[in-house]
Amino acid sequence: MRKSLLTGAATLALSAGTAHAELVTVFGPWLGPDQENVEAVLDGFAAATGYEVSYVGSDSFEQQIMIDAEAGSAPNVAVFPQPGLAADMASNGFLTPLPDGTADWVRDNYAAGQSWVDLGTFTGADGSEDLYGFFYKVDVKSLVWYVPENFEDAGYEVPTTMEELKALTEQIASEGETPWCIGLGSGGATGWPATDWVEDLMLRTQSPEVYDQWVTNEIPFNDPKVVEAIEEFGYFAKNDDFVSGGANAVASSDFRDSPKGLFASPPQCYLHHQASFIPSFFPEGTIIGEDADFFYFPAYEGKDLGQPVLGAGTLWGITSDSEGARALIEYLETPEANEIWMQLTGFLTPHKGVDTSLFSDPTLKKMNDILLGATTFRFDGSDLMPGAVGAGAFWTGMVDYTGGEPAQDVADDIQSAWETIK
Numbered sequence: 101m102r103k104s105l106l107t108g109a110a111t112l113a114l115s116a117g118t119a120h121a122e123l124v125t126v127f128g129p130w131l132g133p134d135q136e137n138v139e140a141v142l143d144g145f146a147a148a149t150g151y152e153v154s155y156v157g158s159d160s161f162e163q164q165i166m167i168d169a170e171a172g173s174a175p176n177v178a179v180f181p182q183p184g185l186a187a188d189m190a191s192n193g194f195l196t197p198l199p200d201g202t203a204d205w206v207r208d209n210y211a212a213g214q215s216w217v218d219l220g221t222f223t224g225a226d227g228s229e230d231l232y233g234f235f236y237k238v239d240v241k242s243l244v245w246y247v248p249e250n251f252e253d254a255g256y257e258v259p260t261t262m263e264e265l266k267a268l269t270e271q272i273a274s275e276g277e278t279p280w281c282i283g284l285g286s287g288g289a290t291g292w293p294a295t296d297w298v299e300d301l302m303l304r305t306q307s308p309e310v311y312d313q314w315v316t317n318e319i320p321f322n323d324p325k326v327v328e329a330i331e332e333f334g335y336f337a338k339n340d341d342f343v344s345g346g347a348n349a350v351a352s353s354d355f356r357d358s359p360k361g362l363f364a365s366p367p368q369c370y371l372h373h374q375a376s377f378i379p380s381f382f383p384e385g386t387i388i389g390e391d392a393d394f395f396y397f398p399a400y401e402g403k404d405l406g407q408p409v410l411g412a413g414t415l416w417g418i419t420s421d422s423e424g425a426r427a428l429i430e431y432l433e434t435p436e437a438n439e440i441w442m443q444l445t446g447f448l449t450p451h452k453g454v455d456t457s458l459f460s461d462p463t464l465k466k467m468n469d470i471l472l473g474a475t476t477f478r479f480d481g482s483d484l485m486p487g488a489v490g491a492g493a494f495w496t497g498m499v500d501y502t503g504g505e506p507a508q509d510v511a512d513d514i515q516s517a518w519e520t521i522k
Contacts, residue, residue: 123152124424127168128179128414129161137444138179144440145431151424165419169194174419177428182483183219186233186417193225195232196418199426203231205433210235210450212409215308215477220415236432237441238413238448240467241375241480242300242397245359248390250367261401262304266335272370273341281344281369282337283358284351284499291495293355294333294502295482296410297373301332303408304399308476315484317518322511330507336373337502344369350502356381362392373397375411376448376467388463396470406475412483450477486521493517 124145130138135157142153156175158164162185168174169189180186189195203221207213220233244265251258256272259265272279284293302311306325313319314326340346344361345353361368363383372378379388386392399407416432418425431437435454441447442459448468456472459465471477482490497510 122422122424123154124177124422124428125175125420126153126155126177126179126428127161127165127175127419128155128157129159129181130179131157131159134446137441137446140444141437141440142428144436145428148431148434148436149424149427151427153424153428165189166194169419176418176420176422176425178417178419180233180415180417182412183222183233183415183479184484186220186415187222189417189419190222190224190230190232194419195222195224196421196425197224197230197232198234198418198429202234202429202433206231206234209433209452211452211472212450212474212477215474216450218312219477219479233415233417234429234432235413235415236437236449238450238471238477239376239411240448240471241296241410241412242408242470243374243376243394243467244397245362245372245374245378245392245394246370247362247367248393250362250370254370256370258395259398261398263401265398269336269342269371273339277367278344278361278369279342279371280336281353281358281361281372282350283353283355284502285354285357289491289495290351291498292482292491293374294337294498295490295494296375296480297333297337298326298329298498299478299481300373300397300408300410302326302329302481303410303476303478304403304405305329305332307405308408308478311478311481315481317485321489321515321518322508327507327511330501330511333498334501334507347502351499389466394466396473407473408476408478409471409474410478410480411471412480450474486518488521489514489518 126142128138139155142155146153165178174194186195203217206216210216216235217231220231220235221229222232223229256268259268269279284291286292302314305328310325336342337350338347343350359372359374359378359381362372379386382392399405416429435451438449438451438454439458442454445460448464448471450471452472456465456468459468482494485494493514497514501507501510
């Protein structure tokens with residue numbers, strides 16, 4: 101119904117041969133090629149509705165959008181790379197709830213729709229909860245990378261359950277080979293790759309509701325459920341036979357170098373857990389789908405937790421309300437708004453109504469299939485925690501854990517750090 105209204109408005113505008121007088125301004129974090137891509141989508145919006153539209157990108161988006169809002173000069177629509185800042189702005193009265201019916205549309209048309217509604221729902225300045233953020237352009241983290249030729253030579257099959265993944269890990273080790281390459285090194289951010297592991301494993305050992313309680317500290321970081329997830333990571337990372345270089349090398353190995361073991365001859369490892377960006381650090385000339393490939397980091401067959409997917413994404417919010425701003429949010433609901441960027445690069449969508457044959461890259465299509473198969477989507481948990489925890493104590497705690505400290509002690513320390521900032 102809402103789409104037909106938009107289409108009708110667009111048809112009227114185009115048939116009249118005139119543009120709306122209103123200029124719709126959009127501010128976001130994208131520069132370079134991504135700016136060109138989002139501008140192609142906004143050109144589609146302008147053509148479909150007759151509105152004029154202008155996009156400005158900045159690498160200081162997080163600071164500038166708050167300054168603009170406080171000065172009363174916010175754009176009509178802002179594109180937030182994380183929900184936390186959008187939630188803060190909603191609580192300060194700087195965001196307008198999305199048009200009526202948007203939440204129902206998301207539930208009905210996005211894979212794991214309720215997850216996206218929950219992620220974009222915040223408490224406003226009046227204390228009531230509303231949907232303020234519309235997710236458009238997301239990323240997938242729940243991936244395991246491997247070299248198909250090495251799998252074929254060794255006779256290994258891609259696992260489809262966590263039980264099979266663990267059995268494969270043990271099989272590889274029993275044959276005198278090394279299953280995993282894991283590296284946590286990242287300069288001042290050392291430790292963050294392990295947080296992705298723990299978040300993925302929280303979603304495979306606990307319900308989404310427990311995950312949500314964890315990232316807000318509604319249950320403490322040293323709860324037995326969290327300690328269990330850390331120890332699940334330890335199953336892979338703290339066994340000398342399971343990880344290249346032995347467990348002591350995990351923390352000191354740079355995450356950018358760690359996947360190179362997949363491509364060594366003979367292989368230094370057969371498996372690597374990392375998000376969709378990691379091919380940037382593969383050997384030059386690596387063709388994804390041929391020289392390297394990936395599979396979904398599987399869920400336990402023995403647990404009734406569906407097919408959770410961990411990731412990130414951008415959410416669009418109305419920072420200066422207008423008819424044009426609302427029309428832009430409605431335009432993002434159309435398959436066309438998604439398919440324009442799908443045909444370019446670097447875009448994934450949970451929209452169930454798009455024609456996925458239009459993806460410019462078969463790798464992106466395969467990643468998007470994982471997204472569309474999700475029963476639950478959760479945002480990177482460390483990004484949702486206070487910075488001192490998610491980008492501090494959690495990182496260092498994972499380094500301590502792989503260095504030999506017990507999971508319970510590490511979790512106790514992280515919870516203590518969280519208590520100090522309350």
